[in-house]
Amino acid sequence: MIPPTDPRDIHCISVPTPYLVGPVNCYLLDGPSPVLVDCGPATEAAESALRAGLAAHGVRPSDIDTIVLTHHHADHAGGLGWLRRESAALVVGHPFNDLWLRGNSDDLNRQSEFYAWLYRYCDSPVPPASHLLERATDAAAETGYSTLDRPLVEGDSVELGTGLWQVFETPGHAGTSISLVRSDGVALVGDTLLQRISSNAFAEPPYPGETKRHRSLLAYRRSLNRLAALDVSLVLPGHGPSFSDHAPLIARRLRNQEERSQRLLAGIDEGHVTVLALTYLLFPGLAENQLFLGLSEVIGHLDILEEAGVARHGGEAPARYVRS
Ligand SMILES: [Zn+2]
Structure with a gap:
């Protein structure tokens, strides 16, 4: 099979992470105002890889006009800390990113209490409170920023780079996950669909509007079904190579889950x-x-x-x- 060609106006910059998943893909969208989709973790190695990747396309961090977050995880959002010190880029993404990234102590305490409850629910030994808080503060401590400049929600259309992108909320891997689909069928999906690894649906506390534990895997399966029905020609994922034929891959993932x-x-x-x-x-x-x-x-x-x-x-x- 001939591998799909990436669009000429979108450049994938591979950035190393300290996590098991390996490097993360950040995408630079050409256009009158450069756009960066995800920004890697908060490590020196990631920062220098991202700087070099941008420079290879003639872009300085201060040139970036908009940073899109596909979701809040530290390997995708951790680089916000240094990028925001160097650029006036607007940060856009799902409004729930704030709950994880703004570093508000009420949010962090609520999250660590939730995880303590969750371990008891599972009959598992509860890690010390400091570890639970560490989990909650992982990304927040690194980004330390206040609020998103522009929330992106289901049904929005947003001009990014040279195209108009449709926003879909695709919760599951994270409650903050969004997918963006351009009119030519190019899709930025973050970690919602990866070709070589099946994504985890992490347990998360209730989101606004929910009274009970967020049902991550059920949400994820609904999101996968929605993605499968979309007219997508090329998937640009958060990790690993780009790919087409997303619907059979989704069918396989759903089947494996059922098994x-x-x-x-x-x-x-x-x-x-x-x-x-x-x-x-x-x-x-x-x-x-x-x-x-x-x-x-x-x-x-x-x-x-x-x-x-x-x-x-x-x-x-x-x-x-x-x-x-
Ligand atoms: Zn993730």
């Missing part, structure tokens, strides 16, 4: 009834620093089973799951 849910339903039948026990069933020997990912994954699948009416839980500290 994993069925494995967990069988696990419940075998007597693994807490999130922690089911996590170790699915990922035997899971490293401690990967535990949160594992718990997030399993909670997501239990939400699928509950929504399908085949399982339910009682209690919250910990929750115990049974077949229904």
